[in-house]
Amino acid sequence: MKVAVLGSGVVGVATAWWLKQDGHEVVVVDRHTGPAREASRAPGGLLSAAYGEPWATRDAPQQLLKSLFDDNAPIGFRLRARRGQWVWAAQYLRECWPGRLEHNVRPLVQLSAYSLALLRQLRSQLGIDDAAQQGGILNIYRNAADLERSQNLAQVLRNLGVDRRIVGVDEMLELEPALAPVRRRLVGGDFTANDESGDAWRFTTALADHAQQAGVQFLYSQLVTRLVAHEGRIAGAELLGPDGLYHMLQADAFVVALGAYTPCLLGPLGIPCHVWPVKGYSLNFPLIEPDRAPKISLTDYSHKVVYSRLGDQLRMSGRVRLDGYSRALDPACKAAMVAQARQLLPSVLDFENASFWSGLRPSTPSGIPLVGRSRIANLFLNTGHGSSGWTLAAGSGRALADIVSGRIPEPEFPFLG
Numbered sequence: 001m002k003v004a005v006l007g008s009g010v011v012g013v014a015t016a017w018w019l020k021q022d023g024h025e026v027v028v029v030d031r032h033t034g035p036a037r038e039a040s041r042a043p044g045g046l047l048s049a050a051y052g053e054p055w056a057t058r059d060a061p062q063q064l065l066k067s068l069f070d071d072n073a074p075i076g077f078r079l080r081a082r083r084g085q086w087v088w089a090a091q092y093l094r095e096c097w098p099g100r101l102e103h104n105v106r107p108l109v110q111l112s113a114y115s116l117a118l119l120r121q122l123r124s125q126l127g128i129d130d131a132a133q134q135g136g137i138l139n140i141y142r143n144a145a146d147l148e149r150s151q152n153l154a155q156v157l158r159n160l161g162v163d164r165r166i167v168g169v170d171e172m173l174e175l176e177p178a179l180a181p182v183r184r185r186l187v188g189g190d191f192t193a194n195d196e197s198g199d200a201w202r203f204t205t206a207l208a209d210h211a212q213q214a215g216v217q218f219l220y221s222q223l224v225t226r227l228v229a230h231e232g233r234i235a236g237a238e239l240l241g242p243d244g245l246y247h248m249l250q251a252d253a254f255v256v257a258l259g260a261y262t263p264c265l266l267g268p269l270g271i272p273c274h275v276w277p278v279k280g281y282s283l284n285f286p287l288i289e290p291d292r293a294p295k296i297s298l299t300d301y302s303h304k305v306v307y308s309r310l311g312d313q314l315r316m317s318g319r320v321r322l323d324g325y326s327r328a329l330d331p332a333c334k335a336a337m338v339a340q341a342r343q344l345l346p347s348v349l350d351f352e353n354a355s356f357w358s359g360l361r362p363s364t365p366s367g368i369p370l371v372g373r374s375r376i377a378n379l380f381l382n383t384g385h386g387s388s389g390w391t392l393a394a395g396s397g398r399a400l401a402d403i404v405s406g407r408i409p410e411p412e413f414p415f416l417g
């Protein structure tokens with residue numbers, strides 16, 4: 001069967017890889033000149049079965065409200081927002097009701113664990129070096145209220161078999177000596193030994209190379225302008241090339257892996273798709289003293305930022321901005337994040353030469369991605385991975401390839417269709 005995968009982010013490339021392994025003829029289309037040029041370019045590096053928790057939690061509405069009055073709040077929502085954003089926000093608030101967290105976290109943990117195992121397998125099978133840093137992820141807390149709140153989620157995760165354990169300050173410093181200068185600001189943490197980090201861009205570009213060698217065709221610099229439906233099927237994808245000419249790509253099946261832009265193509269087909277762009281930022285700090293920089297990944301709960309060691313750099317990422325499709329870089333936000341990094345890790349990072357980046361997380365209100373069949377027979381979705389797409393890509397790609405090939409995917413998950 002000929003399958004067209006639309007989008008060459010980490011999700012599209014992983015899907016194409018597995019489809020090719022199943023013996024299909026695969027063509028990948030993207031408007032950029034290479035893979036992983038949007039959300040998969042420089043996200044936080046966390047690969048975590050336990051970080052796969054949704055954002056919709058009981059204290060999220062309070063944080064949203066605060067953000068209306070604080071431009072530098074970790075979460076930001078603009079009152080001038082478009083209608084679609086209000087609809088998304090209303091659905092998101094519904095997911096914050098008590099009981100929904102447990103409901104939403106279970107499938108995310110299951111898909112994340114499945115995905116991490118496949119990612120490790122791919123790395124070693126193909127010799128991909130994505131600057132992987134094993135050794136766990138440590139969440140740090142600066143006040144008792146935050147630590148207390150984290151216990152609830154830690155318990156939910158433990159019930160699902162995730163080994164997240166509470167650690168005292170002494171053990172935190174043993175796990176990550178780079179925290180010594182801020183010892184007095186810490187009240188405790190929790191640690192998940194099986195989690196790790198890696199560079200999504202390095203992985204995606206390497207996997208795309210392997211896929212190409214295996215026979216996957218990549219069509220870059222091609223904008224997908226619409227999907228053409230005929231008699232209940234997708235007859236083709238209309239592409240606009242750099243020469244200004246349109247042509248029609250035909251295939252037996254189409255997989256939409258367009259990240260935050262998915263609704264732009266599904267809307268005209270009347271397929272509801274509650275994926276909204278949620279902007280976030282990352283900063284890449286060169287290391288001044290690599291031996292004294294963090295070796296394991298950290299999340300700083302109070303500041304809502306994460307740090308991951310990627311080779312000779314430390315990547316900090318965070319901020320949640322509901323601001324439409326704008327990827328504009330906010331200098332005030334950069335300054336605030338640099339100040340937070342300086343406070344936590346005062347002497348090991350090169351603060352002057354940090355590179356700043358923004359990306360759009362393709363987010364659903366519940367945090368659960370849309371993976372599976374659409375209501376059109378030969379149209380499949382693999383999108384809406386929000387803040388966990390790097391973690392979930394290998395697994396949701398494998399699962400979607402199973403569905404296209406007529407098999408039942410392994411993990412327990414609410415697949416579409």
Ligand SMILES: Cc1cc2nc3c(=O)[nH]c(=O)nc-3n(C[C@H](O)[C@H](O)[C@H](O)COP(=O)(O)OP(=O)(O)OC[C@H]3O[C@@H](n4cnc5c(N)ncnc54)[C@H](O)[C@@H]3O)c2cc1C
Binds near residue numbers: 012031032224306
């Ligand atoms: C600041 C930030 C931090 C993050 N941290 C983490 C983390 O620590 N761990 C984690 O697991 N995840 C993290 N994520 C989430 C993760 O990066 C995303 O979920 C993931 O990259 C989404 O991959 P994707 O392939 O679905 O989308 P994308 O990478 O955005 O790919 C979509 C592709 O579709 C193409 N496209 C769109 N429209 C068209 C069109 N009309 N025609 C042709 N091509 C088109 C785009 O060019 C793009 O290449 C983070 C994200 C951000 C922004």
